[in-house]
Amino acid sequence: MTVTSLHDPSHREALWELEAAFDRGDLVSVFGRCTVSYEGRAASDLGTGDRLLLLKPDGAALVHTDEGRQPVNWQPPGSEHRAAVREGRLRVVSTRTTPDETLTVRFSDVHELSAMPVTGGRDLAIHGTEEDLRTRILERPDLIESGFEPRETERPSSAGPMDVFGVDADGNPVVVELKRRRVGPDAVGQLARYVRALREELGVDEERDDPLDSDGDDAAADAAEIDGDDTAADADAIDLEVRGVLVAPSITDRAAERLADRGFDHVALEPAPEE
Amino acid sequence: MTVTSLHDPSHREALWELEAAFDRGDLVSVFGRCTVSYEGRAASDLGTGDRLLLLKPDGAALVHTDEGRQPVNWQPPGSEHRAAVREGRLRVVSTRTTPDETLTVRFSDVHELSAMPVTGGRDLAIHGTEEDLRTRILERPDLIESGFEPRETERPSSAGPMDVFGVDADGNPVVVELKRRRVGPDAVGQLARYVRALREELGVDEERDDPLDSDGDDAAADAAEIDGDDTAADADAIDLEVRGVLVAPSITDRAAERLADRGFDHVALEPAPEE
DNA sequence: TGGTTCATCTCGAGG
DNA sequence: CCTCGAGGTGAACCA
Structure with missing residues (x-):
């Protein structure tokens, strides 16, 4: 374990040590007075x-100040570091391609x-x-609702892979979207895309009316079907309905509105059982 | 400018210096052999x-390895750092509340x-x-389309503030969503929420048919209106339509599909004029 | 490579 | 405090 450390080195000394450290594959930290400029996806x-x-x-480069979790400037892994002494300053340049990006740090003084x-x-x-949340549900499907049977995870659809696909007690297809923490309306939109894609795939036209404008009466019908005995399932067998279930510890009010609009359900569940 | 640096300090020496540095408000870096554990929003x-x-x-704490832009473990700003020597190791604990999170780093050896x-x-x-993109559009509204007039930025709606709100040459309300880089389907969903909110607000029922299920024929009608001379605008004056425009350098194929489904338009534009 | 989604996302603005 | 959306998001996964 050999840590090299230079206090107030000259630019030449710093340059030597930098290049030696690059060759060794060391992690290098440079503390000093500098300006930073970036040009690439944006400019700063x-x-x-x-x-x-x-x-x-x-190849990663990070410029940190005294504040924040994020570096004030950076370069992603895969970049190439070069150093030189120019105009009396130690210049460190990190470049990468696709996209073309350059980070330049110019030190007037290197403190350490x-x-x-x-x-x-x-x-x-x-x-x-x-x-973990998915695992938990696959092990205990009743956490979604009584009679729920998971059939597939990451099931492909034209709208992308759905987290969990299954069927409810009445045989209705169910799309389950998982979120490990509290969610906003975007998650409902995501779930809606999956449900919509599956409806198209299965040829369920939902009698052409607007799922956006539905006021939850479909959900009420579902409840009736679930509560009723299956002897009543005469013409329903063909007319199955794709349901959407959003699983998250909690949801925002706006998300709840959008869920209700679509006739979807929310199941409050954490990634792990509460201690 | 006083940089303190200790090589292979004893745990006691390191502890002293750590606490002194905390008091001074210094940025501290500790390199050494350690284990790291985190418990909070998740656990690791x-x-x-x-x-x-x-x-x-x-209050920020970052644990970095030799790879990656991201720290392998961290604690956000606002946390409190404490250090102690326990069981022959230097233990650094960083804690915060809301949510309760703790990061613990235990050093068996401190190299520097x-x-x-x-x-x-x-x-x-x-x-x-x-x-920058918004500024550019406000200065040159014709970049959106001929006759477009911006009326408001960050216009509030029940779905949140829309980036730019304006009217087209025919007086139709236009919701403009700005993205500084290539976008996927999520951006279309965001735009759709604003358009939908505005339609509800203005009482434009869009003849009750489903904007999701529209196959772009509305867009064709628009084009006809725009292309046609305004002498044909007889009954259209009352029946105005809320349009959606997505401004981004480029969009994915799936996003384009969803745009077409909704009858929205895409305008290819960069945050700054291409050099 | 691009497309899509998750993340202990982080961060800032606004109610 | 929560909610919402931007970000040079980053990172993983898959076609």
């Missing part, structure tokens, strides 16, 4: 100030430069994700 | 490895610890944003 300029520049061996060999240990085990 | 664990921990005076006073220079001037 940042005036003089003391900032920390991180240069990763995978460190090179660190960062090895392994990148395997992060994370829990409480949307995937 | 990261095994032993050499990583760089950044602790910002605003630096404390840096990062001052000012956070004002980033960025160009090529959606705001």
